[in-house]
Amino acid sequence: MRFAEIVGWGKALPPTVLTNDDLSKMVDTSDEWITTRTGIKERRISHVGATEMAVVAARRALAAADMDPAELDLVVNATCTPETLIPASASHVQARLAARNAGAMDLNANCSGFVYGLVTVSDMIKAGSVDNVLLVGVEKLSYLVDYTDRSTCVLFGDGAGAVVLTPSDRPVGVLSSELGVDGEAADILCVPEFGTAGRPGRPDPRRSGIYMEGQEVFRRAVTKMGEASVAVVEKAGWELTDVDLLIPHQANLRIIDATARRMGLPASKVFVNIHAYGNTSAATIPVAITEALEQEMIRPGANLVLAAFGGGLTWAAAAVKWGERTTPLSVSDAELPPVTQTVWELLQPNFEFYGLPEKLRD
Numbered sequence: 001m002r003f004a005e006i007v008g009w010g011k012a013l014p015p016t017v018l019t020n021d022d023l024s025k026m027v028d029t030s031d032e033w034i035t036t037r038t039g040i041k042e043r044r045i046s047h048v049g050a051t052e053m054a055v056v057a058a059r060r061a062l063a064a065a066d067m068d069p070a071e072l073d074l075v076v077n078a079t080c081t082p083e084t085l086i087p088a089s090a091s092h093v094q095a096r097l098a099a100r101n102a103g104a105m106d107l108n109a110n111c112s113g114f115v116y117g118l119v120t121v122s123d124m125i126k127a128g129s130v131d132n133v134l135l136v137g138v139e140k141l142s143y144l145v146d147y148t149d150r151s152t153c154v155l156f157g158d159g160a161g162a163v164v165l166t167p168s169d170r171p172v173g174v175l176s177s178e179l180g181v182d183g184e185a186a187d188i189l190c191v192p193e194f195g196t197a198g199r200p201g202r203p204d205p206r207r208s209g210i211y212m213e214g215q216e217v218f219r220r221a222v223t224k225m226g227e228a229s230v231a232v233v234e235k236a237g238w239e240l241t242d243v244d245l246l247i248p249h250q251a252n253l254r255i256i257d258a259t260a261r262r263m264g265l266p267a268s269k270v271f272v273n274i275h276a277y278g279n280t281s282a283a284t285i286p287v288a289i290t291e292a293l294e295q296e297m298i299r300p301g302a303n304l305v306l307a308a309f310g311g312g313l314t315w316a317a318a319a320v321k322w323g324e325r326t327t328p329l330s331v332s333d334a335e336l337p338p339v340t341q342t343v344w345e346l347l348q349p350n351f352e353f354y355g356l357p358e359k360l361r362d
């Protein structure tokens with residue numbers, strides 16, 4: 001029987017930091033409010049496009065797997081902020097990597113996109129239709145954030161993470177999964193006018209940013225991430241006590257804590273980095289996998305649960321058996337280009353489109 005093993009991992013976080021104190025100079029908020037309600041202390045604002053972040057994360061993941069891009073059969077970009085719609089953003093990544101034997105496609109399930117992607121490509125590998133796959137989670141959410149809206153602008157950041165998967169005859173990788181959606185409630189978390197619902201060239205700024213009914217999304221995320229996580233543990237034939245590490249989507253520390261409580265997991269078995277990056281949507285889990293490995297929180301043969309909830313309203317969870325290797329085979333020298341602008345300069349186009357945040361006026 002064929003399984004799909006994660007053999008490479010990497011991340012690319014832009015260096016420019018937007019702190020809670022920076023945000024409190026823009027809108028009526030405070031470090032105390034943001035920290036206690038969300039767990040976020042700072043987030044990154046990218047000076048480059050999503051493709052550049054994806055390519056650096058991908059090069060690092062390929063190096064960790066010691067794989068040449070020409071060996072890839074498929075490149076998948078999980079994203080809801082592609083640099084272009086035509087071509088799909090995965091085509092840019094394929095071209096930049098010179099992955100000349102690969103197919104390429106984007107996958108959009110918002111914050112659940114990486115787990116949806118992992119389940120999809122793992123099943124493709126198991127079925128034998130592809131061997132080596134690069135799966136990237138990348139977002140430039142700062143493009144969609146309206147910094148005049150304090151209820152959403154404190155939450156989101158930019159970044160990319162990537163994994164490389166390859167066939168294995170050992171029972172590793174995704175052992176069970178749950179994918180779900182509540183499309184009827186999708187309008188409680190959306191960008192109302194983006195895509196063909198909008199008017200190309202004449203976007204309405206009031207309807208082109210992230211709209212979210214936070215409390216309602218929160219309530220549903222707690223329920224669905226918890227239920228899906230417990231379900232994949234049962235489907236994998238594990239007990240909850242067999243779980244070594246929960247790697248949840250990083251949207252709100254209180255959602256993460258509630259999911260862990262539902263699973264009866266102590267804090268030592270839960271990976272958290274939301275304080276550093278905020279919610280980077282499809283990128284949170286591959287970045288978290290990379291950092292959990294760097295921090296030696298994933299041991300050979302570890303039982304992992306990945307769980308996510310996001311726009312759609314999608315949710316996804318997977319029980320993942322890690323393989324034997326937890327260190328990279330080699331290290332890439334790929335880096336993002338240096339930044340020449342301040343965080344305020346990087347946000348300027350956004351202010352011009354959505355309007356200047358209250359406290360920055362005159």
Ligand code: ACO
Nearest residue numbers: 029033037110111150151154214215217218251252310311
């Ligand atoms: N600073 C200060 N006060 C604020 C801020 C802020 N940044 N934002 C809102 N408030 C105020 C509100 O106006 C409200 O004031 P009021 O009581 O006077 O009316 C009060 O704080 C409480 O607001 P709530 O919305 O009830 O705050 P809550 O505790 O629910 O936290 C939050 C809001 C952080 C958004 C939370 O609801 C949440 O995390 N929701 C889920 C987010 C999520 O998981 N999204 C999914 C992924 S996103 C994607 O897919 C792209």
